[in-house]
Amino acid sequence: MATASPSVFLLMVNGQVESAQFPEYDDLYCKYCFVYGQDWAPTAGLEEGISQITSKSQDMRQVLVWNFPIDVTFKSTNPYGWPQIVLSVYGPDVFGNDVVRGYGAVHVPFSPGRHKRTIPMFVPESTSKMQKFTSWFTGRRPEYTDPKVVAQGEGREVTRVRSQGFVTLLFNVVTKDMRKLGYDTGPLDTQGVSWPSPPQGFPQ
């Protein structure tokens, strides 16, 4: 039986949005979505999701746990535009309004195996003190109209942000037919790759 050489490769990602560390905020929920290039298309699974609202644990760790599943499969002809997961975290402010607490994005890992990523989360910030006060008072904080902006490089040079937390993600990655198409993704990495660690005092 002649095997036709494949023209498409598949990327299967599953895992979870595990937990978050936000020292100043509590009662948070997160939304995730995937951003990918034009040569990519999702074939199975969910591209977006909203998690439950979680509160900080009462013990010393002060960690916010979501344990929120991710499961998606993509097909593509070209690694350009490799999918990124964009996370947005929201929570209540003093007056009860739902405000954004952080945006973050990271590429789905490239090599098959298990990977742990801890990503920084940042919010846009206004430059004038008056605007900061009115946005705190009215609950209308600066936010991105489309969170997918965080996954792009263009247009970010005029934004000022404040980084104020971290989210930990776990990924399991399986690829199909990348080697047959000639792509070399490097050594299989089953221990996960270490990341520049968050400052002292935060659990890994």
Added chain:
Amino acid sequence: MAEVHVIGQIVGASGFSESSLFCKWGIHTGAAWKLLSGVREGQTQVDTPQIGDMAYWSHPIDLHFATKGLQGWPRLHFQVWSQDSFGRCQLAGYGFCHVPSSPGTHQLACPTWRPLGSWREQLARAFVGGGPQLLHGDTIYSGADRYRLHTAAGGTVHLEISLLLRNFDRYGVEC
């Protein structure tokens, strides 16, 4: 033709004395390399960290090159600037690093330096800000005229870069 995908993020910077940092980055390649998709340069957001001293940019890099030779392997170069509350920008450091040559995911820490001027200029920089800058950006990644400079260390730029290679084994290249 062999193809190289450079995909990853400029994660952030640490060790700078100023907060509110942003980075202008670019990639320089030799004549044998051709950029098929992606933007060759850009500028990150300005981040003021609330926790710790590391400024986080999470700026995505996604480049697709086709190459006919190994000479001129891509080099990423950076200019880290700080912005104060009045919107003025001051140079915090220049740095470059080569894109890794083996496929897989790599954590890179790129050291930076900034030009020192005369003692008058250093004093002025401490009080008023400003300070000398390079006239030609290619001194950041080339060694040509470096002997003229006297520099001091800045902080470190952190990157997470993954490399996908295609058809390199067809040409007998081992990496």
